[in-house]
Structures are given as C-alpha cells and as structure tokens.
Amino acid sequence: xxxxxxxxxxxxxxxxxxxxxxxxxxxxxxxxxxxxxxxxxxxxxxxxxxxxxxxxxxxxxxxxxxxxxxxxxxxxxxxxxxxxxxxxxxxxxxxxxxxxxxxxxxxxxxxxxxxxxxxxxxxxxxxxxxxxxxxxxxxxxxxxxxxxxxxxxxxxxxxxxxxxxxxxxxxxxxxxxxxxxxxxxxxxxxxxxxxxxxxxxxxxxxxxxxxxxxxxxxxxxxxxxxxxxxxxxxxxxxxxxxxxxxxxxxxxxxxxxxxxxxxxxxxxxxxxxxxxx
Numbered sequence: 230x231x232x233x234x235x236x237x238x239x240x241x242x243x244x245x246x247x248x249x250x251x252x253x254x255x256x257x258x259x260x261x262x263x264x265x266x267x268x269x270x271x272x273x274x275x276x277x278x279x280x281x282x283x284x285x286x287x288x289x290x291x292x293x294x295x296x297x298x299x300x301x302x303x304x305x306x307x308x309x310x311x312x313x314x315x316x317x318x319x320x321x322x323x324x325x326x327x328x329x330x331x332x333x334x335x336x337x338x339x340x341x342x343x344x345x346x347x348x349x350x351x352x353x354x355x356x357x358x359x360x361x362x363x364x365x366x367x368x369x370x371x372x373x374x375x376x377x378x379x380x381x382x383x384x385x386x387x388x389x390x391x392x393x394x395x396x397x398x399x400x401x402x403x404x405x406x407x408x409x410x411x412x413x414x415x416x417x418x419x420x421x422x423x424x425x426x427x428x429x430x431x432x433x434x435x436x437x438x439x440x441x442x443x444x445x446x447x448x449x450x451x452x453x454x455x456x457x458x459x460x461x462x463x464x465x466x467x468x469x470x471x472x473x474x475x476x477x478x479x480x481x482x483x484x485x486x487x488x489x490x491x492x493x494x495x496x497x498x499x500x501x502x503x504x505x506x
Contacts, residue, residue, distance in 0.1 A: 260393070264395075266359065266360070266361070267343075267344065267395075270324070270344075270345060270360065271343060273323065273324065274320050274321070274324070274334070277319060277320040277321075277322070277323060278319075278320050315421045316421065317420050317421055318418065318420060318421060318422070318423070321334070321418070321420050324345065325420060328347075328360060328361075328362070330347045330348060330349045330355075331345055331346075331347060331360075331420065332346050332347060332348035332371075332372060332378055332419070332420065333345070333346045333378065333417060333418050333419045333420060334346060334417070334418045335370060335386060335415065335416065335417045335418075335486075336415075336416045336417075337399075337412060337414075337415050337416070338412055338414075338416075339402070339408070339411065339412045340394075340399035340400075340402065340412075341394050341395055341398070341399050342396075342397065342399055342400075344369070344370050344388075344396070345360055345369065345370070346369075346370045346371060346372060346386055346417075347360065347369045347370070347371040347372075348371060348372045348373075348374065348376065348378070349371075349374065350374050351374075352371075352373045352374055354371075355368050355369040355370075355371035356368045356371075356387075356389075366389075367389060367391060367395060367396055368388070368389055368396070369388075370386050370387070370388040370396060370397070371386070371387055371388070372384050372385060372386055372387070373385070373387075375450060376450060377450070377451070378419050379419065379421075381450050381451055381482070382449075382450065382451050382452040382458070382482055382483065383449050383450055383451070383452075383461070383482065383483040383484075383485055383501075384450065384483075384484060384485070385446075385447060385450075385485040385486075385487050386417075386484065386485070386486050386487070387487050387488070388486070388487075388488055389488065389489070390488040390489040390490070390498070396488075397486060397487075397488035398488075400486060400488050400498055400500060401498065403428070403431045403498075403500050404431070404470065404498075406470070406471040409428060409431065409471070409473065413427055413428050413473070413475075414426065414427055414428070414502075414505075415427075415428065415484060415486070415500075415502050417484055424484075424504055424506060425504070425505055425506035426483075426484045426502035426503060426504050426505065427475050427502055427503055427505045428473055428475065428500060428501070428502045429465065429466075429469075429473055429475045429476075429477055429483070429501050429502055429503050430465040430466055430468065430469035430473065430499075430500075430501045431469055431470050431471070431473075431498075431499070431500050431501075432465065432468035432469050432470055432498075432499055432501075433468075433470070433490050433492055433493075433496060433497070433498055433499075434446060434468065434496070434497045434498075434499055435490075435493050435494070435495050435496045435497055436495040436497060444460075444464040444468075446461070446464070446465065446485065446487075446499055446501070447485075447487060447497070447499075449461045452479065455479040458479045459479070462477055465499075465501050475503065477503045481503045481504065482503065482504045483501055483502065483503050483504070484501070484502045484503075484504070485499055485500070485501045485502075486499065486500040486501075486502075487499050
C-alpha cells in the first residue's frame, strides 16, 4: 500500500512539474513573440521614414486608405480636396492600411516605451489583443473611443504595467524625481503630425465608485470652460508627487498616461504632460 501511495505521489509531482514547465515555456514563447513583433513594427516605421506622405482621406474607421473616385475629374475640386484633407505621415501609412485602429505612436527616451497606440469602438479590445488582433496578455497601448486626438483637451493612453517593463511597466521610473528631471518629455505622433509633450504632474490615484464625489482624472477629456480646465489642472498639481515647475493655462492640451499601481486596491499611476510642440 505504501509503495502505491509513493508511486501515486511521484506521478502527481511529475504531472505538476510538467504542467509548470509547459506554462513557463508558453509564457516564454509569448514573451519572445511579443518582443519580436514590436521590434518588427519599429523596423517598419524606420524603413518608411524616408517614404513620401500620402493623403489620408480622413480617419473614418473601416475606410480604405486611398478611395477610388469614379466621377469625372475636376481640377478645382481636386485642389480643394487636397487643401482640406490632412496628410498622413508617410511612416505610418503602411501600418494604418494594415490596421485602421492605429491612432498614433508614443516613445519616451530611457524607457522601453516605443509602441503604437490603438483606438477602436470597443474600449476593452486592446487590453487583451495585440496590433495584429491576436490575443495577448500584453495587449496594446490604447485610447478610448471618446478620445479626440485632434481637437480634445486631454487624451488618455492606457496600458498594462508589465513586470518586465514592457508596455507601461517603465512608467514607475517617474516615481523618482531624478528620472523625471533627466527625461521630462514624451514624444507622441498622431497619424498626421509629430508632437512633443512636457510632463506637468506625476501622481498616484485609483478607480473610484461612480457616485464617489472625488477628482477622477480618467474622466477628463474636454475643457469647454476655463473653470473646467482649472479644476483638472489644480487637482493634478495638488496630487503630484513632486513639483515639476511646468505650468499650463486654458487652451493648452494634455497627454495623460495611465497604468495600474499597487499602493491601494484598483490603484493607478498617472503621468500628465502638456503639448509644447
């Protein structure tokens, strides 16, 4: 009987070890594929840097990059269309043609952050899917459907806080003022222009209940009045872990980076920057 018990225990332990190895191996393979795909995207951007820009035809979801117009050509009409339509940056044309959810690209010097930013009607989709639409624990950096990347006051980019520092895992570096002082700027490109933002505030917060009467940075997208602007600005300044010395005024636009934090339940870390270029 004892022999049978020992044999059963050994079989169970062996099964546990095999399962663990399979899980570790699966995670390693997914991690390696994630890194390879991100490097592939960056390589494609670099290779397209010198290619000419193409007319975007606007940002209508699901539209082809270059629509066919079968009407009789009209020089004046074509001229007006060329003047009115924004011009897509050439380096993003191929990626956008491949996935119309591409909204831009973000990078921060000194961090792993160098990724595409996605936007679609399903705000949860890119929490669990990569740029190619495949399931991934890394997901993508993304903005919610209500964010207006061209005209809004503030657009919030969300991303997972991964332990290996990928996605928004490196944002924890900004908890230290010294790192901020050495890396005060964030580069963010929309599909149509290259932008630079200077960090205004870094703070911890959390996701609150809907009826909680408290400042919720993640609900601020548009300041229609100076009062709305000042409410947001004064709150982020008061919450900031250190004084950046960077000031803003009504009319400025912001970029907010948001990821999970673990100081409280449903904690969040937010980095808010204003556009300077």
